[in-house]
Amino acid sequence: MGPDFWKEAEEILIQADVGVKTSTSLIAELKDQSKKQKLTSSQELVTSLKENLKKVLSASERDLNAKGNPAVWIFVGVNGVGKTTSIGKLAFWQKSLGTQVVMAAGDTFRAAAAEQLEKWAEECNSILIRGGEGADPSSVIFDAIQHAHSASIPLVLADTAGRLHTKTNLMEELSKIERVASKGSGTVTEILLTLDATTGQNGLEQAKKFAAAVDVTGIILTKLDGSSRGGIIFAIQEEIGIPVKFVGIGESSQDLIQFDPDDFVEALFDFQLEN
Amino acid sequence: MFDTLTDRLGDIFGRLKSKGRLSESQINDVLDEVRIALLEADVNLEVAKDFQENVLSRCLEAEIHKALNPAQQVIKSVNEELISILGGESLTISFAEKPPTIVLLAGLQGVGKTTNAVKLAKWFKSQGRNPLLVGADLQRPAAVEQLRTLAETINVPVFSQNDDPVAVASQGIEQARQTGRDVVICDTAGRLTIDEKMMQEIREISDAIEPHYTFLVVDAMTGQDAVNIAESFHNQLSLDAMILTKLDGDARGGAALSAKSVVGKPIAFASVGENIDDFEQFHPDRLASRILGMGDVLTLIEKAEDAFDEEETKRATQKLISGQFTLEDFLDQMQQLKKMGPLENIVGMMPDLPPGADPSDVDESRLVRMEAIITSMTSEERNSPAIIDGSRRSRIAKGSGTSVQEVSLLLKQFKEIKRMMKGSVKPRKKNKRKGSNKRKKSKPSSRVKQKSQLDDLDSGTTGEFDLSEFGTFSN
Numbered sequence: 001m002g003p004d005f006w007k008e009a010e011e012i013l014i015q016a017d018v019g020v021k022t023s024t025s026l027i028a029e030l031k032d033q034s035k036k037q038k039l040t041s042s043q044e045l046v047t048s049l050k051e052n053l054k055k056v057l058s059a060s061e062r063d064l065n066a067k068g069n070p071a072v073w074i075f076v077g078v079n080g081v082g083k084t085t086s087i088g089k090l091a092f093w094q095k096s097l098g099t100q101v102v103m104a105a106g107d108t109f110r111a112a113a114a115e116q117l118e119k120w121a122e123e124c125n126s127i128l129i130r131g132g133e134g135a136d137p138s139s140v141i142f143d144a145i146q147h148a149h150s151a152s153i154p155l156v157l158a159d160t161a162g163r164l165h166t167k168t169n170l171m172e173e174l175s176k177i178e179r180v181a182s183k184g185s186g187t188v189t190e191i192l193l194t195l196d197a198t199t200g201q202n203g204l205e206q207a208k209k210f211a212a213a214v215d216v217t218g219i220i221l222t223k224l225d226g227s228s229r230g231g232i233i234f235a236i237q238e239e240i241g242i243p244v245k246f247v248g249i250g251e252s253s254q255d256l257i258q259f260d261p262d263d264f265v266e267a268l269f270d271f272q273l274e275n
Numbered sequence: 276m277f278d279t280l281t282d283r284l285g286d287i288f289g290r291l292k293s294k295g296r297l298s299e300s301q302i303n304d305v306l307d308e309v310r311i312a313l314l315e316a317d318v319n320l321e322v323a324k325d326f327q328e329n330v331l332s333r334c335l336e337a338e339i340h341k342a343l344n345p346a347q348q349v350i351k352s353v354n355e356e357l358i359s360i361l362g363g364e365s366l367t368i369s370f371a372e373k374p375p376t377i378v379l380l381a382g383l384q385g386v387g388k389t390t391n392a393v394k395l396a397k398w399f400k401s402q403g404r405n406p407l408l409v410g411a412d413l414q415r416p417a418a419v420e421q422l423r424t425l426a427e428t429i430n431v432p433v434f435s436q437n438d439d440p441v442a443v444a445s446q447g448i449e450q451a452r453q454t455g456r457d458v459v460i461c462d463t464a465g466r467l468t469i470d471e472k473m474m475q476e477i478r479e480i481s482d483a484i485e486p487h488y489t490f491l492v493v494d495a496m497t498g499q500d501a502v503n504i505a506e507s508f509h510n511q512l513s514l515d516a517m518i519l520t521k522l523d524g525d526a527r528g529g530a531a532l533s534a535k536s537v538v539g540k541p542i543a544f545a546s547v548g549e550n551i552d553d554f555e556q557f558h559p560d561r562l563a564s565r566i567l568g569m570g571d572v573l574t575l576i577e578k579a580e581d582a583f584d585e586e587e588t589k590r591a592t593q594k595l596i597s598g599q600f601t602l603e604d605f606l607d608q609m610q611q612l613k614k615m616g617p618l619e620n621i622v623g624m625m626p627d628l629p630p631g632a633d634p635s636d637v638d639e640s641r642l643v644r645m646e647a648i649i650t651s652m653t654s655e656e657r658n659s660p661a662i663i664d665g666s667r668r669s670r671i672a673k674g675s676g677t678s679v680q681e682v683s684l685l686l687k688q689f690k691e692i693k694r695m696m697k698g699s700v701k702p703r704k705k706n707k708r709k710g711s712n713k714r715k716k717s718k719p720s721s722r723v724k725q726k727s728q729l730d731d732l733d734s735g736t737t738g739e740f741d742l743s744e745f746g747t748f749s750n
Contacts, residue, residue, distance in 0.1 A: 011320055014314060014320050014499070015319075015320050015499045016499070017317075017498040017499050017500075019315070020311055020314045020315050021315075078496075078521070078524065079385070079387070079521060079549065080384070080385025080386060080387060080494065080521075081385060082384070082385060088416075109549075110421070110549075111420075111421045111424035111425045112417045112418075112420035112421035112423075112424050113421075115416075115417035115420045115421075116415070116416045116417035116418075116420075116421070118417070119416035119417055120416065164521065164523060164524040164525075165524070165525075166523070166524050166525045167523075196385060196494075196496075198383060198494070198497050198498060198500055198504075199496050199497070199498055200317030200496060200497060200498025200499065200526070200529070200530065201315055201316070201317055201498065201526075201527070202317070202496040202524065202525065202526035202527070203496075203498075205525060205526075223383070223384060223385075223467070225467060225469075225470075226383070226467040226468070226469060226500070227467070227468060227469050227500050227503055227504070228498060228499075228500040229500075231498075232498070251384070251414065251415070
């Protein structure tokens with residue numbers, strides 16, 4: 001294969017936000033393979049590359065743990081990524097499975113954040129536990145857990161305020177939220193980092209810092225219905241080992257699907273090759 | 276893999292020997308590393324490539340800077356080009372003759388339009404205006420509530436109603452006219468550029484209200500897609516400016532370069548936090564060094580430019596030529612050199628190294644000892660070294676932790692240099708010093724033509740001197 005092929009392949013990855021370092025190493029791996037396995041056609045190579053990418057994404061388990069009385073899922077992430085909307089969608093999904101949820105309005109900072117979650121709660125007939133403005137997020141979430149426990153509701157979905165991972169005090173607040181929640185009568189079984197698919201390389205930094213503050217168990221990759229490909233998830237999987245569990249593909253209640261590595265990789269190439 | 280541009284460039288700086296102008300391929304070596312840095316900063320691939328081409332032309336045309344090594348000159352050009360693209364014309368808001376002045380905000384979901392609508396309102400208030408906020412985001416639950424809650428804190432009214440966004444926007448303008456508000460800021464729903472229906476909607480809003488200013492709100496952490504996003508919105512709406520948000524994070528912000536490159540309109544404001552006050556004018560130079568991720572290399576360049584201040588160097592050289600250069604002056608020069616950090620780093624920055632002189636061979640300790648010797652002298656001794664007799668030499672040696680021989684050697688060498696530099700005396704090829712058995716191995720071929728400064732000053736001077744007389748760079 002001529003140098004053009006390798007360059008173009010690398011560019012496809014870079015343009016999908018896979019990142020220079022990861023793209024370079026993926027192409028190096030592919031070059032190696034092409035020699036060893038004597039791959040000659042670009043088709044064979046693209047297939048191999050796709051396989052390698054799928055393998056990366058399949059490294060971790062993607063199951064959701066909903067065992068607890070109640071199980072508690074906490075949603076974290078930087079500002080504007082879609083935490084609240086994702087909670088709304090998940091509540092709908094759980095309801096469709098016959099599982100009741102309690103929503104916790106743990107974003108006590110942003111104007112009308114609780115009101116936003118309230119609208120979702122109304123839509124799917126779920127209980128919302130909220131505090132006053134400026135209330136302590138840990139207490140709101142704790143209260144929600146205790147309420148769910150006494151009402152035998154199996155799942156609590158806890159919203160938190162968007163926060164930049166560079167803000168130490170806010171990250172400490174998040175650690176406290178996890179600690180306090182763990183002291184409740186339920187079990188914190190998932191801490192889901194919500195990540196915007198339009199995010200570039202900073203997504204890796206976000207994942208690192210959030211994972212350092214709380215026990216992140218999975219990622220919800222949002223806004224994948226846009227033109228961004230969310231390629232940063234490869235580096236996140238490789239360097240931190242956190243799998244994507246859900247994908248958001250729109251703003252309405254049905255627009256949440258479970259992550260499938262095969263579909264994701266195929267779509268990445270289809271999209272990039274088209275453009 | 277190197278983490279920072281500084282690390283990668285350090286390698287290149289080491290490899291490139293200063294030989295006057297860099298060749299095109301050498302410049303590209305540096306630019307290749309810069310391109311990688313840009314990609315890691317989320318600058319769009321095509322934008323990064325174009326940038327490299329443009330900077331290459333700029334570099335090939337640039338004047339050689341006396342204090343910088345050519346590789347660092349490339350970086351300086353890169354930084355300048357970045358600032359020029361990111362900056363350029365700033366936005367001046369001219370208010371409509373017939374109020375209200377209408378501002379429309381557009382962008383993807385979650386970028387910060389609603390928060391910045393309020394920030395803008397506050398800004399307009401500070402300009403003595405009476406803004407009205409229009410809540411035309413009827414898509415996201417409680418978006419209008421958010422706008423109202425925030426606006427209340429700055430006493431700005433909000434107009435909205437339960438209708439379609441186009442109608443709300445139009446009614447909002449009408450409301451402003453009726454209530455004497457002279458600025459309208461219209462918040463809209465976040466939308467994907469590939470959502471035809473939504474892009475059509477924002478177009479309709481724009482057509483209905485005919486904004487004087489349309490701002491694209493861009494999240495600083497946006498990746499490669501920034502260029503497509505900006506282009507789509509620009510094609511649909513004809514943007515006037517951009518607001519870059521969430522700059523208080525650590526995203527490098529390359530999206531701004533991508534967006535700016537394709538839209539060509541100013542980045543008017545920077546949002547640097549969640550509070551309404553966290554709103555400021557955009558600083559292109561700050562973002563440039565953030566994108567490059569090389570604050571410390573730029574500092575080194577600045578230091579070099581400072582330390583080797585042309586005027587200062589001219590003065591010192593003039594003194595040398597006229598024979599007035601004293602040990603005090605020499606100490607000054609050495610201390611200026613020290614300000615710039617470890618010698619190995621800065622030797623690479625020296626414009627003209629003697630051929631054969633390898634930066635890695637620099638014996639910093641020797642200069643340190645020389646400095647110690649001179650520092651142990653009195654002011655009188657520095658200005659008139661002829662008075663330094665045996666007992667003074669002993670004292671100086673003790674004080675500097677060196678030996679009498681080293682002190683004597685320094686004085687001899689200094690005297691020789693002074694003599695050589697004075698007037699138009701040509702350097703002698705043979706070493707005529709007596710008792711210089713401590714002298715290190717010399718490289719007779721290591722002559723350096725110290726052009727420019729000396730040529731400037733005195734046309735009679737040959738400007739040639741043999742650095743090896745002063746001891747070589749190697750041990």
